Structures are given as C-alpha cells and as structure tokens.
Amino acid sequence: MVIQRPLDMIHLTRYIDFEASHYYYLPELSEEGNYQIFGNKVNQHGHNYSVHLTVGGKIQSSDGMVINIKDVDELIRSYINQHYDHKQINQQHPVFSADPRIQPTPENIAIELWRATSQDLATLGVNMRAIRLTEEERTYVQYYGVEPVIHLTRTYEFSAAHRLHSSELSDYENTEIFGKCNNPNGHGHNYVLDVTLSGEVDQRTGLLVRIVDLDQVINKKVFGRFDHKHLNLDTVEFQTLNPTSENFVRVLWELIESDILSLSPSRSVRLHRLRLKETPKSFFDYYGG
Numbered sequence: 302m303v304i305q306r307p308l309d310m311i312h313l314t315r316y317i318d319f320e321a322s323h324y325y326y327l328p329e330l331s332e333e334g335n336y337q338i339f340g341n342k343v344n345q346h347g348h349n350y351s352v353h354l355t356v357g358g359k360i361q362s363s364d365g366m367v368i369n370i371k372d373v374d375e376l377i378r379s380y381i382n383q384h385y386d387h388k389q390i391n392q393q394h395p396v397f398s399a400d401p402r403i404q405p406t407p408e409n410i411a412i413e414l415w416r417a418t419s420q421d422l423a424t425l426g427v428n429m430r431a432i433r434l435t436e437e438e439r440t441y442v443q444y445y446g447v448e449p450v451i452h453l454t455r456t457y458e459f460s461a462a463h464r465l466h467s468s469e470l471s472d473y474e475n476t477e478i479f480g481k482c483n484n485p486n487g488h489g490h491n492y493v494l495d496v497t498l499s500g501e502v503d504q505r506t507g508l509l510v511r512i513v514d515l516d517q518v519i520n521k522k523v524f525g526r527f528d529h530k531h532l533n534l535d536t537v538e539f540q541t542l543n544p545t546s547e548n549f550v551r552v553l554w555e556l557i558e559s560d561i562l563s564l565s566p567s568r569s570v571r572l573h574r575l576r577l578k579e580t581p582k583s584f585f586d587y588y589g590g
Contacts, residue, residue, distance in 0.1 A: 311367045312430055314355040317377055319386035322347035323397075323405040327505070338506060340513060345389070351435040352381070352414065358427035368427045376421055384417075385410075404507035407436045408451050411444040412502070419446065440512065452573060453509045454497045457519050462489040463532040463544040487531055493578035494523065494553065498561060500570030510564045518560040523553060550577040550587045558589065 324346065325339040335343045354377055358367040384394050390405040392398050396413055397405045411434040419429040435441040443452040464487040465479040475483045482488065496519065502509055530536055532544040538552050554575050561572040578584040 309359065310357050311360055312355055312357045313367050313370075313373075313427075314353055315370060315373050315377070317352045317354065317374070317381060319350050319352070319381050320347065321350060321385050321388050321390050323390040325404045325406065325507070326391075326401070327404075328401050338511070348436050350385070350410075352377075353431075353433035353435075354429075355431040355433075356422055356427040357430045361426075368425055372425055373422070373427075376425070377418055380414075380418055402505075406502075406507035407434050407440070407442045408444075408453070408502045408509055409507040410434055411442050411451065412448070415444055415446055442509070449501045449504075450499060451502055451509055452497055452499045454495050455512065455515055455519075457494045457496065457523065459492055459494070459524055459528040460489060461492060461527050461530050461532055462487045463539070464488070465543060465545060466533070467543045468541060487533065490579050492527075492549075493584075494519075495574075495576035495578075496557075496572070497574040497576070498570055499573035500565065501568040503565070503568060510570055514564050515561075518557055518564070522556045522560060526556070546577050546579045546583075546585045550575050550585045553577065554587055554589060 322345055324344060325342045326335050327338070330338070332343070354373070356368065356373065360367055388394065390397050390410075391401070394405065397403055397409075403409060411432045414434070415429060415432050422429055429446060431443055431445050433441055433443045439456045441454050443454070445452075464484060465482040466475050467478075470478065496515070498509060498515070500509055526536060526538075532539045532549070538556075539548075542548055542552070554572065558572050561570070564570055572589065575587045576584050577587075
C-alpha cells in the first residue's frame with residue numbers, strides 16, 4: 302500500500318524543441334564595437350533549441366497525476382509556436398522586437414519564457430520550478446525564477462592518462478583497492494567536464510559571461526595542463542596526490558575559480574559547480590568548500 306503524504310511534491314519535466322534564428326547587436330555601438338563583444342554572433346544565424354520545462358505540484362487523487370502532460374504541451378507549445386518556432390526572434394518576437402537593446406541570448410530567452418508562461422501554469426495547479434534552454438550541444442542555461450540569477454553550463458572534453466596509486470598504502474593494498482586501475486603503466490580516459498557558472502545577467506549584453514572568455518580560462522588552466530598528459534608523470538598537481546576523479550575535480554576547481562570570478566567581478570559571477578565525468582557510468586560533482 303502506497304501512502305500519499307499531503308505535502309508530497311512531485312516534479313515533472315517536459316522537453317520541447319523549436320527552431321529559430323537571431324543575432325546580437327547593440328544599436329548604440331558601431332559594427333566593430335558589436336563584433337568585439339559578440340564576435341560572429343552579430344550575423345544572423347540559427348539554432349535547434351531544446352527547452353526542458355520543470356513544474357512541481359501535488360498528485361491529484363482523481364487521476365493520480367500532477368498535471369496532464371497534454372495540458373502542459375498545449376500551453377507551452379502554443380506560446381513557443383506563436384513567438385519562437387521557425388521565427389526570426391529579433392524581428393518577430395514581441396519582447397525582443399519592441400526593444401532592440403534586449404538581446405535574444407539564451408539567458409534572456411529562458412527568463413522571458415518563465416515570465417510569459419509561469420502564471421498560466423499556476424492556473425493549471427502547478428508551479429514552474431526550472432527552465433533549461435539548450436542552444437547548442439555544449440552549452441545550456443538554467444533559470445529558477447530567482448531574478449536576476451541564472452546558471453550557465455558549458456561542456457569540455459579532454460584526454461588524459463593516470464594511475465590510481467596512493468603512497469599511503471602498500472603495493473598490495475593499492476592492488477586490492479584499485480585493481481586494474483593500479484596498472485604501473487597507467488590507463489586513460491576521455492574526461493568530460495561540465496563547468497557551471499551562476500550570477501546576474503549583464504543587462505546590456507544579455508549574457509552571463511562571454512563564452513569565448515570562459516573558453517580561454519578552460520583552455521589555459523585545464524587543457525594546457527592536463528590534455529594528452531599522464532597525470533602522475535606530467536603534472537605538478539599529481540606528483541604526490543592520487544589522481545582519482547574526486548581529487549581531480551577539486552584540483553580543477555582550485556585552478557579555475559579565481560579566473561571565473563575575474564570574468565565579471567561587478568556582477569558577482571561565480572563558479573557554481575564542476576561535474577567531472579570519468580566514464581559514461583560515473584561522474585563527480587564539486588561545489589567548492
């Protein structure tokens with residue numbers, strides 16, 4: 302027998318895809334000034350967007366559901382079809398066309414979707430909990446309704462070898478604990494690193510940070526140190542420290558945190574989470590001290 306507690310909250314996530322084009326351009330700047338900020342995104346270009354919409358509510362005793370998914374689809378899909386799908390956002394969306402100073406960045410689109418649909422969802426008996434908007438495979442933003450804070454995640458992949466071996470253990474203990482990962486010659490992984498930042502969106506550019514600036518930090522502090530290296534043999538960080546993923550993700554945080562803070566100190570953009578995927582079967586999250 303399943304007992305339903307009165308205050309139980311269930312979260313439901315629905316994926317919705319759409320296609321649209323846009324560009325970034327601040328009218329008060331010259332073409333050169335815009336290019337310095339936005340790069341080739343000043344040119345009109347398009348994306349296959351994916352929206353992950355999460356709502357929360359109580360299970361209804363009448364039908365055993367939080368909400369009928371058809372009702373969510375009808376509400377959200379009708380709005381997206383009208384204003385985003387197969388549209389030129391700068392010119393055809395009522396918010397972005399009305400004020401060309403508001404850039405149709407993923408950050409601003411996620412916030413706009415929340416503002417436009419959260420009240421209508423409330424009338425259906427559920428509350429908006431999160432919007433995740435993916436613009437391209439390696440980058441997505443998440444918004445939780447707490448203005449003006451947004452989360453941005455960027456994914457990186459690099460290759461490295463290592464040997465799991467602790468100087469605090471005997472050779473026998475190392476073999477027993479780490480098994481074939483204690484191979485004296487090491488072994489390798491395609492590491493996947495998700496870097497999540499959080500902070501206030503720049504009201505002028507519509508961006509949390511410029512992706513090119515974030516990429517420069519990771520290229521210098523992660524790829525430059527660890528890509529195609531043997532962690533035990535080629536890096537200072539793991540000369541004595543056992544290069545487990547637990548230790549690795551913490552080392553990565555310590556290396557990049559200050560650089561992330563310097564990307565936009567006036568808006569308190571900070572490193573929120575690192576997720577290190579060693580294999581498809583496991584990943585390790587670190588949120589700092």
